[in-house]
Amino acid sequence: MTPVYTDIRMGDIVRMRKPHPCGGLQWEVVRLGADIGIRCQGCSRRVLIPRSQYLRQVKTLISPGPQPDRQIELNKE
Numbered sequence: 001m002t003p004v005y006t007d008i009r010m011g012d013i014v015r016m017r018k019p020h021p022c023g024g025l026q027w028e029v030v031r032l033g034a035d036i037g038i039r040c041q042g043c044s045r046r047v048l049i050p051r052s053q054y055l056r057q058v059k060t061l062i063s064p065g066p067q068p069d070r071q072i073e074l075n076k077e
């Protein structure tokens with residue numbers, strides 16, 4: 001079962017629907033907030049886009065970043 005991608009994490013590697021002008025297709029999440037900061041894996045350029053637009057433009061989550069909530073979940077058990 002694949003959950004819907006809404007849990008954006010630092011370090012997520014994603015593929016966007018449209019390639020960057022440099023030809024790069026993969027991006028890394030480098031900043032979280034109301035706007036999401038992503039860095040092109042092709043040319044290292046950083047872009048800020050609103051979260052809603054980011055989620056629309058992501059095609060595939062290639063490699064999820066580390067889980068920051070894992071410690072909390074473990075403590076609940």
Ligand SMILES: [Zn+2]
Binds near residue numbers: 020044045
């Ligand atoms: Zn690029």
